[in-house]
Amino acid sequence: xxxxxxxxxxxxxxxxxxxxxxxxxxxxxxxxxxxxxxxxxxxxxxxxxxxxxxxxxxxxxxxxxxxxxxxxxxxxxxxxxxxxxxxxxxxxxxxxxxxxxxxxxxxxxxxxxxxxxxxxxxxxxxxxxxxxxxxxxxxxxxxxxxxxxxxxxxxxxxxxxxxxxxxxxxxxxxxxxxxxxxxxxxxxxxxxxxxxxxxxxxxxxxxxxxxxxxxxxxxxxxxxxxxxxxxxxxxxxxxxxxxxxxxxxxxxxxxxxxxxxxxxxxxxxxxxxxxxxxxxxxxxxxxxxxxxxxxxxxxxxxxxxxxxxxxxxxxx
Amino acid sequence: xxxxxxxxxxxxxxxxxxxxxxxxxxxxxxxxxxxxxxxxxxxxxxxxxxxxxxxxxxxxxxxxxxxxxxxxxxxxxxxxxxxxxxxxxxxxxxxxxxxxxxxxxxxxxxxxxxxxxxxxxxxxxxxxxxxxxxxxxxxxxxxxxxxxxxxxxxxxxxxxxxxxxxxxxxxxxxxxxxxxxxxxxxxxxxxxxxxxxxxxxxxxxxxxxxxxxxxxxxxxxxxxxxxxxxxxxxxxxxxxxxxxxxxxxxxxxxxxxxxxxxxxxxxxxxxxxxxxxxxxxxxxxxxxxxxxxxxxxxxxxxxxxxxxxxxx
Numbered sequence: 001x002x003x004x005x006x007x008x009x010x011x012x013x014x015x016x017x018x019x020x021x022x023x024x025x026x027x028x029x030x031x032x033x034x035x036x037x038x039x040x041x042x043x044x045x046x047x048x049x050x051x052x053x054x055x056x057x058x059x060x061x062x063x064x065x066x067x068x069x070x071x072x073x074x075x076x077x078x079x080x081x082x083x084x085x086x087x088x089x090x091x092x093x094x095x096x097x098x099x100x101x102x103x104x105x106x107x108x109x110x111x112x113x114x115x116x117x118x119x120x121x122x123x124x125x126x127x128x129x130x131x132x133x134x135x136x137x138x139x140x141x142x143x144x145x146x147x148x149x150x151x152x153x154x155x156x157x158x159x160x161x162x163x164x165x166x167x168x169x170x171x172x173x174x175x176x177x178x179x180x181x182x183x184x185x186x187x188x189x190x191x192x193x194x195x196x197x198x199x200x201x202x203x204x205x206x207x208x209x210x211x212x213x214x215x216x217x218x219x220x221x222x223x224x225x226x227x228x229x230x231x232x233x234x235x236x237x238x239x240x241x242x243x244x245x246x247x248x249x250x251x252x253x254x255x256x257x258x259x260x261x262x263x264x265x266x267x268x269x270x271x272x273x274x275x276x277x278x279x280x281x282x283x284x285x286x287x288x289x290x291x292x293x294x295x296x297x298x299x300x301x302x303x304x305x306x307x308x309x310x311x312x313x314x315x316x
Numbered sequence: 317x318x319x320x321x322x323x324x325x326x327x328x329x330x331x332x333x334x335x336x337x338x339x340x341x342x343x344x345x346x347x348x349x350x351x352x353x354x355x356x357x358x359x360x361x362x363x364x365x366x367x368x369x370x371x372x373x374x375x376x377x378x379x380x381x382x383x384x385x386x387x388x389x390x391x392x393x394x395x396x397x398x399x400x401x402x403x404x405x406x407x408x409x410x411x412x413x414x415x416x417x418x419x420x421x422x423x424x425x426x427x428x429x430x431x432x433x434x435x436x437x438x439x440x441x442x443x444x445x446x447x448x449x450x451x452x453x454x455x456x457x458x459x460x461x462x463x464x465x466x467x468x469x470x471x472x473x474x475x476x477x478x479x480x481x482x483x484x485x486x487x488x489x490x491x492x493x494x495x496x497x498x499x500x501x502x503x504x505x506x507x508x509x510x511x512x513x514x515x516x517x518x519x520x521x522x523x524x525x526x527x528x529x530x531x532x533x534x535x536x537x538x539x540x541x542x543x544x545x546x547x548x549x550x551x552x553x554x555x556x557x558x559x560x561x562x563x564x565x566x567x568x569x570x571x572x573x574x575x576x577x578x579x580x581x582x583x584x585x586x587x588x589x590x591x592x593x594x595x596x597x598x599x600x601x602x603x604x605x606x607x608x609x610x611x612x613x614x615x616x617x618x619x620x621x622x623x624x625x626x627x628x
Contacts, residue, residue, distance in 0.1 A: 010407060010589030011390045013397060017496040020487040038615065045623045078485020078505025085465040085484040092321065092605075093598055096488050097464035138612035138619075145611070146604045150462055151491040152597050160604045164611035172615060176622075191622035199614065282491060289586045292593040 007293065009285040016152055018282045023272070025076035029069045030144045030271040031174070033103070034167060035264070036065025037140035038175025038196075040110055042189055044134025047127050054185035055130075056117055061178050062133055063114035066107040066140075073103075095146040102139050109133040141171035148278060154288060155214040155281035156274075162210065165203035166274070170267045172196025173234060177263030180241060180256040190245050190256075193263055197238040200270070201231065213291045217277040227273035230266045237262030327456050327599035329568040337470035346474030347517065348576035349526065349534055350542040351448055352549060353588075354561060356533040358392060358446035362404040365528035369513060373501075375401040391444075397589070398449055400501035403510035404525050405449045407588050415439035447588050448525070448534060451476070451497045451510035452565055453576030456596040459489035459498050459509075467507075474539070475512040475576060483507055494572065494594035512576075539576060549580060558582070564590065571595030 009015070019026075043058025074083045086100040109132040116126025142164040149160035156163070173196035179189020204227070208215050217223060237259045244255030281287035324330055334343050366372070376385040376394075388394050391408035398405045457476045460468040467482035468489060478489075478498075485505035489498050498509040513523035521527070526536035535542060546563055553561035560582050565575030571594050585592045 008584060008586045010409070010587065011388075013589055015496050015586075015589060015591050017399075017490045017493065017499050019491040020500045038619065041616065041619045045619060049623055076486075078487060078500050078507075079483070080485075082465075082484035085467075085482060086486070088482070089464075089466040091461075091464060091466065093326070093461040093601060094464045094488070095604075096462065096486060100464060138615035139608075141615055142608040142611040146601075146608045149604050150458075150597050150601055151488075152458065152494040152594075153491045157597055157600070160600055161607050164604075164608040165614070168611040168615045172618060188619075188622040192619055195618045195622065199618075285586070285589075288591050292591055293586075296593045 007286050007289045009289060013285065014283050015285045015288045016282045018279060019151070019153070020078070021275075022076050023275070025072045027268065027272040027275045029072040029076070030148075030167070030275070031170075031268040032065040032069035032072065033099075033144050034065075034141045034171025034267060034271075035174045035178065036062045036069065036106070036110065037137035038171045038192065039065065039178060040106070040113075040130070040133040040137035040140075042134075042175060042179050042192060043113065044131045044137075045188070046185065047130055049188075051182070051185035051188070054179055054182040054189060057179055057182050058175075059110070059114045059117045059126075059130060061175065062110035062137070063107075066103065066110050070103065070107060095143055095150050099140075099143045099147060102136055102143060106133055106136040106140055109136070138168075142168050148274070151278075152288075153278045153282045154291065155211070155217045155278040158211045158214050158291075159207050162203050162207035163274070166200055166207060166270070169196045169198070169200025169203055170270045173200055173237070174264045174267035177237060177241070177260040177267075180244060180260045183253070186256065187245070190241055193241050193259070194238050197234050197263070201234065204231070204270075213294075214277075214281050214287055217280040217287070218273075221276075221280060223273050223277035223280060226269050226276065230269035230273055233262045233266035233269065237266055321602050325456075326461070326601060327571075327573060327596055330455050330573050331568075332474070333455050333470055333573075334472055334474045339470075339472050343472045344517075345538040345540070346576065347512070347537060348453060348474075348539040348542055348578070349450060349512075349523075349536055350546050350578060350580070351450065352533050352535065352546070352580045353445065353447040354533075354549075354553060354558070354580055354582060355531045356406070356446040356448055357531055358406055358408055358444070359530060360395075360406050361528040361530060362448050362525035362534055363395060363402070363406060365524040366404045366510075367401075369516070369524035370403065370511070372401045372403070375399055398451070398497050398499075398509075400499040400504075400508040403450065403508075407445075407447045407449060409445040409583070409587055411443045411445065411583075412440050413443045415441045445582055445587070447579065447581065448529075449588070449590070450525070450577050451512075452495055452572070452578070453510075453512060454596065455568065455573030455576070456598065457572075458492040458494065458596045458598055459507075461596075461598040461601075462488045462492045464488060471514060473512070473514075473517050475514070475517075476509075477511055477514055478507055478509060480506055480508075492597060494591055494596065510577075542578075546578065546580060553580075571599070 039058040039061035043055050046055035074080050091097040109129045113126050113130035145163035145167045148156040172192050176189045176193025180186050240255050240259035244252050393408045395405050453475045467479045471477050483506045522536045526534045564581050565578035568574035
């Protein structure tokens with residue numbers, strides 16, 4: 001529900017054009033990039049510290065996530081046959097260009113590492129490729145936050161400080177969650193998952209407090225319900241992950257598998273919730289007009305400096 | 317790269333966006349539109365001329381079915397909004413306002429008044445606002461900045477143009493635009509918007525809309541000249557008792573560095589469907605990248621610590 005506010009519009013029409021990005025393509029793209037990135041980093045360090053089971057899961061998850069996210073990206077294009085135009089230039093002002101230039105080498109390196117893992121051929125080269133993917137991994141988890149924030153959509157733009165940390169935390173929860181399937185090697189993955197949950201929930205709480213007028217889009221409607229459910233699943237997943245590390249034998253393994261499933265479902269739901277919250281603020285002109293009116297009013301009263309001298313924090 | 321992230325390139329006032337984009341000295345002057353809505357008569361000749369010249373497909377206000385022409389119930393506006401096949405859109409706003417005696421000519425006839433209304437104090441009349449909206453060709457154009465393929469470019473005339481043969485339909489420009497101008501054409505997949513008739517500019521012609529406008533509500537010319545003309549026009553209207561006349565998008569100090577297409581309005585911008593204080597989203601991009609980098613380092617450090625801290 002839109003908060004009560006006095007504002008004028010042109011027959012209630014939206015001011016912004018809503019993104020043409022499709023569901024599930026784009027939320028899936030955001031989620032898969034996160035899983036793949038963290039999995040690659042976990043795989044690289046597992047390789048270095050002699051944890052073959054965790055390395056194996058990480059390498060396959062990195063390739064699978066990167067591959068599927070490329071499929072989602074291409075499927076979402078209006079002109080899919082021109083997907084290679086994404087690599088036509090490298091533009092630092094375009095998060096999608098930067099992201100494509102992260103995803104392309106990441107996917108290649110992750111593919112090489114997974115191929116070596118599967119075939120056992122050239123393990124040394126596999127390690128080098130895996131290390132490369134592991135270094136690129138963290139960037140893959142957070143550039144997608146900039147992708148959403150660098151738009152005029154109030155629910156995303158106003159959250160540009162917190163979104164990268166929400167996505168980073170959610171990526172660690174899901175990537176670590178997959179690593180829980182590694183049995184005796186799963187210790188580091190468990191710690192990554194629990195730390196990720198803490199970061200995600202903390203950043204999301206800060207986001208909802210600081211995003212201003214757009215906060216209601218995150219706490220009400222379908223986006224609000226999905227994010228609430230995601231939060232519950234995240235907490236349950238974290239509890240299950242911790243319990244799985246303490247219970248011995250079969251019970252512990254079951255708890256770990258449940259934790260991995262919960263954390264990954266929650267991460268996908270969190271991306272969808274954030275996506276949907278932004279869409280709500282794009283469709284309703286109140287989210288554009290009311291904060292801009294307030295800003296104008298503050299500038300008129302002199303409580304806010306002019307646009308020119310204002311660094312990077314004029315928007316609240 | 318340093319230059320790409322400079323304030324000049326992203327948001328600060330910028331005299332010559334074409335030079336900033338790399339055009340050599342001697343490129344044509346920056347041109348634009350000054351749309352003076354106080355003389356718009358709502359004839360929609362601009363919409364028709366634009367469709368004709370640019371050979372744009374039909375798109376009714378019914379957005380899910382573009383071929384279906386629909387009635388919106390929004391006064392005489394059955395176009396609805398700017399879009400992938402609508403580069404000019406005439407808005408119609410009907411307002412009930414206090415009657416203004418100065419707006420009519422006194423013919424000396426006995427005035428019939430309703431019993432009980434007494435003085436003119438609470439009499440009302442209908443005011444009709446009409447405005448032809450168009451792509452703003454921002455000094456700092458978010459659509460252009462976020463385009464990953466380089467399909468969107470700054471032209472030698474200082475305008476913003478989609479190169480249709482490069483666009484891969486990623487759709488990033490669409491939510492980036494603070495005015496909701498550019499959109500994806502259904503069935504085609506590419507992004508489209510006003511070109512300021514790039515093909516006519518090269519041949520020394522005015523854009524089709526400005527050529528067709530019968531009242532010179534749409535004025536085309538070098539932007540510096542238009543800004544002077546607009547300032548004089550506002551002054552004139554204020555002197556003639558129209559205090560509500562104001563310019564929109566003319567100020568190089570605003571959130572998008574000033575618009576290449578700006579307006580004279582008779583009410584608040586949002587009444588016309590325009591954002592009251594748009595700011596180009598890439599203004600905050602350096603900070604966004606810093607936050608993303610900090611978050612990525614947090615991931616790297618956390619994963620590393622997870623392997624160091626413990627034996628299990």
